[in-house]
Amino acid sequence: AQSVTQLGSHVSVSEGALVLLRCNYSSSVPPYLFWYVQYPNQGLQLLLKYTTGATLVKGINGFEAEFKKSETSFHLTKPSAHMSDAAEYFCAVSNPDTGNQFYFGTGTSLTVIP
Amino acid sequence: NAGVMQNPRHLVRRRGQEARLRCSPMKGHSHVYWYRQLPEEGLKFMVYLQKENIIDESGMPKERFSAEFPKEGPSILRIQQVVRGDSAAYFCASSPPGREQYFGPGTRLTVT
Numbered sequence: 001a002q003s004v005t006q007l008g009s010h011v012s013v014s015e016g017a018l019v020l021l022r023c024n025y026s027s028s029v030p031p032y033l034f035w036y037v038q039y040p041n042q043g044l045q046l047l048l049k050y051t052t053g054a055t056l057v058k059g060i061n062g063f064e065a066e067f068k069k070s071e072t073s074f075h076l077t078k079p080s081a082h083m084s085d086a087a088e089y090f091c092a093v094s095n096p097d098t099g100n101q102f103y104f105g106t107g108t109s110l111t112v113i114p
Numbered sequence: 115n116a117g118v119m120q121n122p123r124h125l126v127r128r129r130g131q132e133a134r135l136r137c138s139p140m141k142g143h144s145h146v147y148w149y150r151q152l153p154e155e156g157l158k159f160m161v162y163l164q165k166e167n168i169i170d171e172s173g174m175p176k177e178r179f180s181a182e183f184p185k186e187g188p189s190i191l192r193i194q195q196v197v198r199g200d201s202a203a204y205f206c207a208s209s210p211p212g213r214e215q216y217f218g219p220g221t222r223l224t225v226t
Contacts, residue, residue: 034214043118043205043217044157090157101170102147102207102215106156 002027004093006105014113019078021108023065023091026072033074034092034102035065044090050074051096061085086112116140118208118218119188126224127196135191135221139208145169146189147215148181151203163189196225 007022025031032051036044048059055067061084065076074091091105119138127133139146148160159173163183174181178196183189193200203222207215 032214036217041222043120043219044207046214046216049214101162102159104149104157104159 002031002093002095002103004091004103004105006089006091006108008108009106010109010111012111012113013081015083016080019063019076019081019085019110021076021089021091021110023074023076023105024072025074025091025093027093027095029095029097030069032094032096033065033067034094035059035063035074035076036090036092036104037061038088038090038107040087047076047089081110081112083112083114086110118206118216120204120206120218120221122221123219124222124224126226128226129197130195133193133196133200133223133225135193135204135206135223137189137191137206137208137218139189139206140216143208143210143216145209145211146183147207147209148189148191149205149207151205151220153202157205160191193223196223198225201225 003026005024034049035047037047038044048057050057050067058064063078088107088109090107092102094102121136146163149157161174161181162170178194180192201224203220205220206218209215
């Protein structure tokens with residue numbers, strides 16, 4: 001079985017500060033991992049994904065995430081927060097061997113303080 | 115290549131009516147997923163379909179909800195005899211086999 005835990009349903013950072021959104025997963029096999037962003041009243045947009053290869057993955061809008069197998073984590077970071085980063089962020093995991101079922105975390109709402 | 119299309123974007127229904135939500139996947143995508151997002155909650159998986167087949171409906175309520183993805187045309191999520199608790203945003207996503215999911219803009223259902 002697979003699952004995702006996002007620690008912190010609400011995160012606030014100052015503009016220009018580091019953004020760190022946490023995601024831990026459980027999976028019996030090497031997973032595929034994803035981060036999505038949702039702006040108000042919109043659908044989800046893919047930020048970045050890890051499938052195989054390099055464990056540090058760079059995405060859009062300056063975000064990146066590192067797959068750490070030993071810690072079963074896939075935390076999302078951005079060096080300097082911008083006001084436009086305020087949104088809901090979802091981590092997701094899938095098992096490439098058993099199909100396309102995605103398991104989403106409950107989301108983290110990011111607030112950027114000017 | 116157009117993205118995932120959902121219509122209507124907003125739907126208002128009175129209690130007891132039927133709601134039909136449509137999803138057209140991206141061109142070339144054979145897998146469709148439906149999710150429900152309640153206010154202040156995350157995404158809840160409902161159902162995963164391929165053309166003419168339901169692969170996983172473990173997230174679907176046992177009654178009143180059904181989904182289909184016919185050989186031709188969009189995927190349909192159907193809610194019969196809607197109740198106030200059905201008010202939510204319903205998102206559709208599509209993907210090619212074994213790849214990431216692309217989401218539509220959602221349908222916001224309001225039951226009055």
